[in-house]
Amino acid sequence: MTTENLTRPGLSSAHSPTASPSSAPTQDASGFLQDIWDRIPLPRWVLITILVGAAFLLASCLLCIVCCWCRRRRRKKGVKKEMVGLGRASNATSAHLVQPDVDDVELGLEDPKRGRLQLSLEYNFRAQELKVGLKQAVDLKALQASSMADPYARIYLTSDPRKVHETKVHRQTLSPIFDENCVFQVSQAELPEAMLVIMVMDFNRFSHHAPIGELLIPLGTSDLHHVLEQWYELGPPGRAEQEQMGELCFSLRYVPSTGKLTVVVLEARGLHQGLSDCYVKVQVLLNRKKWKKKKTSVKRSTGSPYFNEAFTFPVPFSQIQNVDLLVSVWSHSRVARGEPLGKLVLGCRATGHQLHHWADMLAHARRPMAQWHRLQPPQEVDKALQLRKGRRFPLPGS
Structure with missing residues (x-):
């Protein structure tokens, strides 16, 4: 009995809860941090302020990185959508963006026999x-x-x-x-x-x-x-009059991402009023209403003037089907009002070579497309345009 009583206290002391192995690492870690905290020669409120500022700066940097990434992703999506639209236009530009069922009859290649x-x-x-x-x-x-x-x-x-x-x-x-x-x-x-x-x-x-x-x-x-x-x-009749009117060479360039249409007036030749002063007027029409116009400089006493002047107009891609481009050559006089020597219309409602030039511009975005055009009688162009009278409003999205 005495030996059992002597051995039990030893066993109870060996398994006493005061020496718990699980609480030892926690106490060591907290003691280590407390030791470091005590060794820093700064007040506690200064340390807390520095830690809060560092956390705020880190959160701001992460937020800026996320915002920049989202913006780039949106821009890439927008450009991709426009490129997809132009890709479709390049395969079926004449049918989708220009005019349905465009064939060579409008070019005069299959003109009916006249004798x-x-x-x-x-x-x-x-x-x-x-x-x-x-x-x-x-x-x-x-x-x-x-x-x-x-x-x-x-x-x-x-x-x-x-x-x-x-x-x-x-x-x-x-x-x-x-x-x-x-x-x-x-x-x-x-x-x-x-x-x-x-x-x-x-x-x-x-x-x-x-x-x-x-x-x-x-x-x-x-x-x-x-x-x-x-x-x-x-x-067909009327070709002699067009031959005497002369020809005009200009290039078209359209950038759908920025919505800018650039017209470069290069030169003219064979103008029937070769001894008069002349200039070129470029007009943008929206829904058959005059919107914006620009003019070249006046060239003196020549039937083959050289201009090489560029003009840029804001035309959003969503409005490209509602826009017509009117290019005309005018005689200049200091005494009386000048008269149009010839006109051209390009756009979705155009025909012949003018329609194909417009289609090439849409099919080859961001590339200048130059072409010679024979001037047409001003009366016929004005009759075909059927311009509407009204106030000039800005283009949507411009």
Whole structure:
């Protein structure tokens, strides 16, 4: 009994809770931190302020990094969406962004037949005379489906349009035999730029004479050292007037991400008022209403002016289908108001080469696309535009 009583106190002392192994590391760690805290030669409120400031600075840096990352991600998404839209436009620009069912008929490549002319040309180099022999015409196109025509021909040179030879009228026929000759005075220096124009008209006693077709023969590319006699196809009327108006070269560049349309007016050639001063006007139309316009400098007394001037207009990508670009060449006068020498319209409602130039600009974003365009009569362009009158409001998103 005595030995058991002696051994029990030893066992109880060995397993007493005062020597717990789990509480020893915690006490050591807290003691270590307390030791470091006590060794710092600063007041406690200074240390607490420094720790709070460091935590605030770290949180601010993390927040800035997250915001910058979100902005970059949004910008990349926006650019990607615009690039996807332009990618679709590059494959189907004519159908989606420009105009449905654009084909080569608008370019005049498949123009309906208007008839043929048999013609002979002979140039006398000594007398500097051009002899034109109009033999006959066949398969002329009647302006009315159920009737014949009363055709006659007008013949003149672009170097001297005041001298016009008219044949006699042939009644109720689509294959007249003219068999008439005419002579024009034209020097060898004028031959390279001169052009022979033959217009076949339908005579009407009570109204204006309607044009059936037109033939243009550039004398500079014709071999006049011997007599030429051959058949020619008639083309659509009005081309001679456009030839005299001249041509204009300019480039288009559109950046969809910034919504900027840049027009660079390069040069013009063959203006029919070559001795007058001229300039180019560029206008942006929104929903057939005039919005903004800019002008080039005035070029003095030349038929082939060189401009090389750039203009930039704000056009958001969302409004590109509602915008038309009107480019016109004007004569400048200090005394009287200038007159338009010719105009061009580019945009989704354009046709022919102007429509294809606009489509190329959309299909090749951020790249300048340059092209020559033949000027059109101002009256026809104004009639096709059908401009609306109203107040000018800013473009949405500009």
